[in-house]
Amino acid sequence: MDVEAASNLSLPxxxxxxxxxxxxxxxxxxxxxxxxxxxxxxxxxxxxxxxIEAEIKCKIxxxxxxxNFYSLPPxxxxxxxxxxxxxxxxxxxxxxxxxxxxxxxxxxxxxLDLCAAPGAKLCMILDLLGCxxxxxxxxxxxxxxAACRTMLQKYALGDHCRLFxxxxxxxxxxxxxxHSDSKTCExxxxxxxxxxxxxxxxxxxxxxKRVAKARESAGSQLVSRLQDPxxxxxxxxxxxxxxxxxxxxxxxxxxxxxxxxxxxxxxxAECTHDGSIRHIQKFEHWGWKTLQRxxxxxxxxxxxxxxxxxxxxxxxxxxxxxxxxxxxxxxxxIAQNEDVVEQFLLQNASAELLExxxxxxxxxxxxxxxxxxxxxxxxxxxxxxxxxxxTKLAI
Numbered sequence: 001m002d003v004e005a006a007s008n009l010s011l012p013x014x015x016x017x018x019x020x021x022x023x024x025x026x027x028x029x030x031x032x033x034x035x036x037x038x039x040x041x042x043x044x045x046x047x048x049x050x051x052i053e054a055e056i057k058c059k060i061x062x063x064x065x066x067x068n069f070y071s072l073p074p075x076x077x078x079x080x081x082x083x084x085x086x087x088x089x090x091x092x093x094x095x096x097x098x099x100x101x102x103x104x105x106x107x108x109x110x111x112l113d114l115c116a117a118p119g120a121k122l123c124m125i126l127d128l129l130g131c132x133x134x135x136x137x138x139x140x141x142x143x144x145x146a147a148c149r150t151m152l153q154k155y156a157l158g159d160h161c162r163l164f165x166x167x168x169x170x171x172x173x174x175x176x177x178x179h180s181d182s183k184t185c186e187x188x189x190x191x192x193x194x195x196x197x198x199x200x201x202x203x204x205x206x207x208x209k210r211v212a213k214a215r216e217s218a219g220s221q222l223v224s225r226l227q228d229p230x231x232x233x234x235x236x237x238x239x240x241x242x243x244x245x246x247x248x249x250x251x252x253x254x255x256x257x258x259x260x261x262x263x264x265x266x267x268x269a270e271c272t273h274d275g276s277i278r279h280i281q282k283f284e285h286w287g288w289k290t291l292q293r294x295x296x297x298x299x300x301x302x303x304x305x306x307x308x309x310x311x312x313x314x315x316x317x318x319x320x321x322x323x324x325x326x327x328x329x330x331x332x333x334i335a336q337n338e339d340v341v342e343q344f345l346l347q348n349a350s351a352e353l354l355e356x357x358x359x360x361x362x363x364x365x366x367x368x369x370x371x372x373x374x375x376x377x378x379x380x381x382x383x384x385x386x387x388x389x390x391t392k393l394a395i
Contacts, residue, residue, distance in 0.1 A: 011026055011029060012288045012291070014288075014292060014296055015280075015288070015291060015295070015296065018274075018295070018296055022332060022333045022334055022335075023334075024332050025378065027378065028277065028376055028377045028378050028384070029277055029280050029377075034381070035074060035277060035377045035381055035382070035383075036061075036071035036072060036073065036074060036381060037071070037072050037073065037074050037076060037078075037091070038063070038069055038070070038071055038072075038091070038092060038093050038094045038097070038382070039060070039069070039070050039072065039078060039089045039090065039091055039092070040068050040069050040070075040089065040090060040092050040097060040120075040124060041068050041070065041088065041089050042087065042088055042089065042090075042127065042155060043068060043127055045083075045088040045089065046068075048083060048088055049070075051083070052081065052083045052088070052089065055081050055082060055083065056072070056076055056078065056081055058072055058073055058076055059072075060072050063094055064361075065361045065362055065363065066094055066097050066098060066101065067101075068127075069092075069094055069097055071094070071381075078091060087154045087155045087156065090120055090123060090151070090155065091120065092120035092121070092123075092124065093382055093383045093385075094380075094382045095330075095364075095375035095380060095382035095383050095384070095385035096120065096121055096268075096328075096330075096383075096385065097121075097124060098358075098359070098362055098364070098373075098375065098385070098387065099121065099266070099268065099326055099328040099385060099387050100121050100124045100125055100128070100266065100326075101128075101358050102326045102356045102358060102359070102387055102389050103125070103264045103266060103324060103326050103389075104264075104324060104357070104358070105125060105128040105129055105264060106263075107129070107130050107131075107132050107133065108132045108133045109129060109133045109263040109264050110133055110134050110135075110136075110175035110177065110262050110263050110264075111125055111129065111133065111134070111135045111136070111262060111263065111264045111265070111266070112135075112136050112138070112175075112262040112264070112265045112266070112315065112318060112319075113125060113135060113136070113137045113138065113266045113268075114138050114168040114171065114265060114266065114267045114268075114311060114314070114315045115138070115139060115168055115266075115267065115268050115269055115270060115311065116137030116138055116139045116145065116148055116163065117137075117139040117141060117144030117145050117147065117148045118144055118147050118148055118151070119137075119147065119148035119151040119152070120151070121266065121268060122135065122137050122148060122151070122152070122161070123151055123152070123155055123157050125266070126152075126157040126158075126160065126161060127157065129160060131159075131160070132160075133160060133263075134160050134161070134162070134175055134176070134237075134238050134239050135160060135161045135162075135238075136161075136162055136163075136164065136173070136175060136262070137161060137162070137163045137164070138163075138164050138165075138166050138168050138171050138229070139163075139165065139166075139168070140165070140166065140167050140168060141165075142165045142230070142232070145163055145165055145232060146232065148163060149163055149232060149233045152233065158233060158235040158238075159235040159236060159237045159238070160235055160237050160238055161233070161234070161235050161238055162231065162233065162234040162235065162238040162239070162240055163231070163232050163233040163234070164229040164230060164231055164232070165229065165230040165232055166228075166229035166230070168267075168311050168314060168315070169307065169310040169311055169313075169314050170314065171229060171314065171318070172251040172318070173229060173248070173249065173250075173251060174251070174252055174257065174260055174261055174262070174318065175239065175260075175261075175262055176238075176239030176240065176243065176247075176248070177239075177260060194244045194245055195242060195243070195244050196234070196240045196241055196242065196243050196244070196245075196248065197241065198236055198241060199233060199234045199235070199236070199240075199241075228249065229249070231248070257317065257318065257320070258320060258321045258392075258394070259320055259321065260320065261318050261319050261320035261321075261323065262318055262319055262320060262323060263320060263323050263324075264319075264323060264324050264325070264326075265315045265316070265318060265319050265323065265324075265325040265326070266315075266325075266326050266328075267311050267312050267315040267325065267326070267327045267328070268328045268329070269307070269308040269311050269312070269327065269328070269329050269336075270304065270307060270308070270311075271304060271308065271329040271330055271331040271336050272294065272295045272300075272301060272304065272331050272333070272336065273295075273330050273331065274295050274330075274331050274332055274333065274384070275329075275330040275331050275332045275375075275376070275383055275384020275385060275386075276330055276383045276384065277377055277383065277384075278383075279330075280295075301333075301335060301336070304336060305335050305336055305339065305340060308329065308336060308340045309340050309343055309344060312325075312327050312340060312344050313344065313347065313348070315327075316344070316348060316351060316390065316392065319392045320392065321350075321392050321393070321394045322391065322392065322394075323391065323392055324354065324389060324390070324391055325389070325390045325391075325392075326387060326388070326389050326390075327340070327341065327344075327387075327388045327389075327390070328385055328386060328387045328388075329385070329386050330383060330384060330385050331384070331386065332374070332376060332384045332386070334368065336386075337367065337372070337374075337386040337388075338367055338368045338369050338372065338386075341353075341369055341372065341388050342369065349395060350392050350393045350394070350395045351390050351391075351392065351393075352390060352391050352393055353369070353370075353371045353372070353388060353389065353390055354371065354389045354390060354391050355371050355389075356371070356373060356387065356389050359373055362375075362380075363375075363379060363380045363381065363382075364379060364380050364387075365379050367386060367388070369388070371388070371389070372386065372387065372388040373386070373387045373388075374386055374387075375387075
């Protein structure tokens with residue numbers, strides 16, 4: 001959609017009513033001509049900034065409140081640029097970057113990204129983590145997680161990461177905190193066949209046949225929800241190499257989780273995406289009936305809020321005592337944000353909302369619950385995003 005069309009976007013009455021019910025200003029959907037596109041440079045690639053500007057023929061402005069982020073005009077495309085194709089930068093909205101920064105990642109953290117696809121936030125997490133700790137990415141959609149795997153390989157960020165196709169509401173695998181980093185690749189190769197060796201994209205013929213047969217009989221989406229988590233990628237320092245399958249898939253419960261769970265958890269939950277200007281503008285071409293089905297349909301939104309709460313509850317269950325969890329959605333509705341947070345707090349006495357210290361200089365406003373934050377195109381010049389941060393208390 002061009003800028004003039006975006007500025008003259010005519011929203012249907014049903015969507016205007018939806019916005020009014022949620023206290024949202026319709027003008028946020030006509031600001032695409034003033035809302036920048038954002039990129040994040042891979043650390044160490046700042047020296048290529050002038051070269052990138054020359055190639056895309058525009059000035060890139062540093063985002064003062066978010067390290068390594070830059071803004072550029074909304075009509076600029078980066079996908080065909082040499083810097084993008086060589087993995088020197090990637091596209092990610094500044095609000096999404098803020099959600100990751102809210103985790104306050106430290107070296108050595110074991111981090112869970114419970115809704116990891118398509119992968120921009122996962123890449124940022126790995127950039128911030130550095131050369132110790134681990135990241136576990138989970139998503140129920142195999143094709144989307146496969147795209148996430150491609151991103152890790154493109155940006156050379158997968159060394160400390162493992163990816164599981166799994167239902168985030170039931171995923172139960174904890175980080176591998178103690179494993180034999182000292183083993184050489186050669187010694188691992190000499191061990192039994194059931195020991196995980198260095199990852200390869202090539203699977204055995206028997207394994208490919210088994211998966212294909214399962215998909216034919218039940219459908220790939222259903223299989224993903226019913227079967228054990230499927231490990232589709234792991235880096236050599238992710239804790240997987242040297243383990244056998246029973247060790248990798250061992251689940252803990254009760255007090256063991258409190259001390260052996262993840263240090264940080266990100267739950268960037270599935271939502272109606274109504275906070276994204278560009279997403280809503282697409283419905284002018286897709287048809288407003290599609291908007292009715294995907295965003296305004298009460299049954300769908302009710303199902304989504306149930307899913308969001310389940311994801312939040314499970315992510316928190318896997319968090320260790322004293323750890324931090326960030327819940328975010330790119331919806332601006334109360335039902336998918338503050339209402340989910342309130343229900344979660346009522347059901348989890350050990351959960352406490354935290355101030356997001358880094359947010360003191362962020363261009364956002366407070367949510368309807370103290371300590372929660374909201375980004376929107378008018379206030380923040382970003383896509384819409386809700387962010388809440390929790391810690392787990394020992395009780």
